[in-house]
Amino acid sequence: MRDGLDLSRRTLRRARHRPLRLCAILAGVAAALAAAAVLWGLDLPRRLDDCLAVRYETQAAALRQEIFVLRAQLAAHTDDAQENAALRDLIGSGAAKDAVWQPFKVAARWPGGFLPGRELTPGAAVLDRQGRFAGTVAQNGAVDLAGIGAGAVPCTVGPALGVLTRRGDALVLTGLPRDCAAAAGDTVVTAGGEHWVGTAAAPPALDDAGLTAELTLQDTAGGTDYLYFAEGDKTGQDGV
Numbered sequence: 001m002r003d004g005l006d007l008s009r010r011t012l013r014r015a016r017h018r019p020l021r022l023c024a025i026l027a028g029v030a031a032a033l034a035a036a037a038v039l040w041g042l043d044l045p046r047r048l049d050d051c052l053a054v055r056y057e058t059q060a061a062a063l064r065q066e067i068f069v070l071r072a073q074l075a076a077h078t079d080d081a082q083e084n085a086a087l088r089d090l091i092g093s094g095a096a097k098d099a100v101w102q103p104f105k106v107a108a109r110w111p112g113g114f115l116p117g118r119e120l121t122p123g124a125a126v127l128d129r130q131g132r133f134a135g136t137v138a139q140n141g142a143v144d145l146a147g148i149g150a151g152a153v154p155c156t157v158g159p160a161l162g163v164l165t166r167r168g169d170a171l172v173l174t175g176l177p178r179d180c181a182a183a184a185g186d187t188v189v190t191a192g193g194e195h196w197v198g199t200a201a202a203p204p205a206l207d208d209a210g211l212t213a214e215l216t217l218q219d220t221a222g223g224t225d226y227l228y229f230a231e232g233d234k235t236g237q238d239g240v
Contacts, residue, residue, distance in 0.1 A: 100231070100232055101127070101230065101231055102118075102229065102230055103227060103228070103229050104116045104117050104118045104120070104227075104228060104229070105117040105226055105227060106225070106226050106227075106228070109223075109224075112144065112148045112149070112166075113135065113138070113142050113143050113144045113145055113148065113149070113151075113223075114142065114143050114223070115141075115142050115143075116137075116141070116142075116143055116228075116230065120137045120141065120143070121137060121230075121231075121232050122137050122138060122139045122150075123136065123137060123150070124136070124137045124230050124231045124232050125190065125192075125230075125231045126143050126228050126229065126230050127195060127221070127228065127229045127231075128221040128222065128225055128228055128229075129225065129227060129228075129229075130221070131195075131196055132196050132197065132198065132219070132220060132221035133146055133153075133189075133190055133196060133197045134146055134221035134222075134223065134225075134228055135148075135150075135151040135221075135223070136149075136150040136151045137230065143228070145166065145223045146164055146166065146171060146197065146223075147165050147167075147171050148166050151164070151166075152164055152165060153190050153192060154191040154192065155173055155188050155189060155190050156188070156189060156191050157173060157176070157182045157186050157187070157200060157215070158180075158186060160177055160181075160182060161175075161176075161191060162174055162175045162176040162214070162215075163175045164190075164197065170216055170217070171216070171217040172214050172215070172217065173188055173200075173215050173217060174207065174214040175212050175214070176204050176212055176214060176215065177213065178206065178212060178213055179213075180204045180213045180215075182200050182203060182204055182215060183203055184199075184200050184201060184202050184203060185199050185200060186199060186200045187199055197217060197220060198218055198219045198221075199217065199218055199219050200215045200216075200217065201216045201217060201218040202215065202216060
């Protein structure tokens, strides 16, 4: 009995010590986790720097590739730029420099043109309020709308040269080379003064004869406004 009682007491003592041992183990695990968290926290700035470095390097590589592509495209269009410059020299055109623009009102209007409320220089370009080419002053002092009479001027889209033509309310650039590679959205400007005319609404298409190409323009000047701006008026008077 005494040995049996002693055995039960030892078992009881062991059972009482088990929660203490478990708490000690848990405390040790918690301390280890806390230490690991501290070490990970100390290493966090370096980890963030590494992640940001990888991200920025990826972006930099993409930008370098984009710059390479743009330089290649620029090099590919060098011949086109030289051809365009030679073409402008041939037709005696160039960018207008130090041009004086004076506003004027419309005194009378008719289909295809209007009478300005002041004397203007024949051959002068006329722009609308947004700076878009609206027409040209004819020899009789009236303004022919873009694509009609004196307003049917040579225009360029990229290196290609065509003639501005009005068909109803639409402006069309006709007489383009058959292989004209213009795309929708390309800018069309006058060959003489590089005035904005509009943008290509769609890629060029062959005309009815199939000899040349043509394209329809969008974002062009209207012919129904009452206020326009003339280039190089000869009176210098305020006509507004």
